[in-house]
Amino acid sequence: xxxxxxxxxxxxxxxxxxxxxxxxxxxxxxxxxxxxxxxxxxxxxxxxxxxxxxxxxxxxxxxxxxxxxxxxxxxxxxxxxxxxxxxxxxxxxxxxxxxxxxxxxxxxxxxxxxxxxxxxxxxxxxxxxxxxxxxxxxxxxxxxxxxxxxxxxxxxxxxxxxxxxxxxxxxxxxxxxxxxxxxxxxxxxxxxxxxxxxxxxxxxxxxxxxxxxxxxxxxxxxxxxxxxxxxxxxxxxxxxxxxxxxxxxxxxxxxxxxxxxxxxxxxxxxxxxxxxx
Numbered sequence: 001x002x003x004x005x006x007x008x009x010x011x012x013x014x015x016x017x018x019x020x021x022x023x024x025x026x027x028x029x030x031x032x033x034x035x036x037x038x039x040x041x042x043x044x045x046x047x048x049x050x051x052x053x054x055x056x057x058x059x060x061x062x063x064x065x066x067x068x069x070x071x072x073x074x075x076x077x078x079x080x081x082x083x084x085x086x087x088x089x090x091x092x093x094x095x096x097x098x099x100x101x102x103x104x105x106x107x108x109x110x111x112x113x114x115x116x117x118x119x120x121x122x123x124x125x126x127x128x129x130x131x132x133x134x135x136x137x138x139x140x141x142x143x144x145x146x147x148x149x150x151x152x153x154x155x156x157x158x159x160x161x162x163x164x165x166x167x168x169x170x171x172x173x174x175x176x177x178x179x180x181x182x183x184x185x186x187x188x189x190x191x192x193x194x195x196x197x198x199x200x201x202x203x204x205x206x207x208x209x210x211x212x213x214x215x216x217x218x219x220x221x222x223x224x225x226x227x228x229x230x231x232x233x234x235x236x237x238x239x240x241x242x243x244x245x246x247x248x249x250x251x252x253x254x255x256x257x258x259x260x261x262x263x264x265x266x267x268x269x270x271x272x273x274x275x276x277x
Contacts, residue, residue, distance in 0.1 A: 044101070168230075173230055225237075
């Protein structure tokens, strides 16, 4: 999703330090209309898996579970209330505010906070903290896997479990170069993740041992990310380019949310761009 080049987009002219000017510019980074807000807003407008899981109250097929399984009571059936699902499931803001799409909040609606970001300026400490972040993320995603058998959810959760494993390997390998010996600690949580069928399929492909090279101007990551995995999961590999990915299909219109889709003119442009690719 991101390409990183180790260059400034614009030249910075040297001058005297000015903490007051720095503080003023901080608004441009973290203020209400700053770059961080812009980044987060754009990211959450394309949070695809959550959107898929929320999408289509009127298209819901009454699969059972918490829902009424009778077809006559399906949301939107024969003109019935299309968004009544919002009153009984999950976070009502997914429907009331987000138009059946992801939001920058946790599972109980607390807004994402910039205080979550940790940057000590000490390389070793930052690497340890990054490893903790990946390990905790993997732990929670393993728990999420056990909470649902929804195929859409599990397809993404499983991939994240394996990629968090790869990221644990990356930070652990970097810390190894600083003298840390992991022994039998990793991965965290340390269990046989192949008992999750979707995870096993990805691990059989060795995805937990691969780091992709995302930089346009070359990367030296392979100098560290190689050799035996710190989590004893095989040999580490750094790829020369990002993965190919899979095609992205735009979401359908959501008339019940009063969120119209693309105009015919814009849709034509989208289709033309897709053909060019």
